[in-house]
Amino acid sequence: MESGITVTGTGQATAPADLLRLTLSVGQDAADVATAVAEVAERTDAVTAALREQGVTLADIQTSSVNVHPQYADSMSVAGYRASHSMTVTTRDLTGFGRLLNAAVQAVGNSLGLDYLQFDVEDKSALLECARELAFAQARQKADQLAVLAGQTIGSIAAVAESYGHAPIREMAAKAVSGGFAPDLAVTPGEQTIEVSVEVRWTWS
Template sequence: MDSGITVVGTGQVTAPADVLRLTLSVGHDATDVATAVAQVAERTDAVNAALRERGVAEKDIHTSSVNVYPQYADSMKVAGYRASHAMTVSTTDLTGFGRLLNAAVGAVGNDLGLDGLQFDVSDKAPLQQQARELAFAQAQEKADHLAGLSGQSIGSIAAIAETYGQAPIPRAAAAKALSFDAEIAVTPGDQTIEVSLEVRFNWA
């Protein structure tokens, strides 16, 4: 059996969000597939145009999924078809959620769905590096402490394994009225980057 000690160190770094991502969907029901698909395509173009008018770049709107499926009546016979097109919209205007949502609703009305909203950090690499350094320092401190308790000395490192995670720090959302439209105002939350390192040290 190999001699040594294995410890886990964890490092966390928190940073404010700098990008907002929305997942919007456009859906439409029709008696035949061709009509459902054509109507969704037309309405998707309308949503894209409305978002671009609000300052969203074309490169920041991309398809995340497309679906077409039958809908059944009580008799289990096909009663029609539903087509849907989901898209992810990214913006650095963290307070612009309500304006973008209203623009999309204005373009297609009840055919619009909001499937998700996420604040994020665009460049995580520096945060991951900081978290990794903190995790390794914690692992080293644990190993030194345990070695002292056992009357041993830490030697070389035998192996390192890393796991990575990210979680938002939630903050309360609020709502406000603007002109004739009800804008939903959301508050960006801080994002926490966490790295855990499992480090195996040999005894000296």
């Protein structure tokens, strides 16, 4: 086994959110698959058009899932079918949550569902660099201390490994949206946190 020291350091960096993503779903029950799918497609188009009128670009409206499944009666016989279409909407207007929801509700009423909303940072490169520097500095500080305790001297770096992760700033779930929202409904963006861990191996000099 090679002599030396392996240390892990962690660093965190935060930045204000500059994106709001919300996932909207449109669902429809019908006696047959074709009708359910057709009506969901029509309602999805209506929601998309309403969001476009609010300034959301087509590139910022993306399908996240499409589902069709049977509905069963108490006798476990097929009573109909349910189709649904979920779409993720991205906006840089962090104050526009209520306005966008109202537009979608007005387009399709109770067929609309709000699955979740999430704030994010579009460009995380600066956050990663900052967190990485902090993680490496912590690893070096630990290595220096351990070397003193071991009566050794730090040599050259033999290997470096990195991992990172981040969590959504805020998430909420809701179903069967009805009645609309106040146009100025306030949501709090908060900050995005990135955490980087680095594992560094030094040889003894």
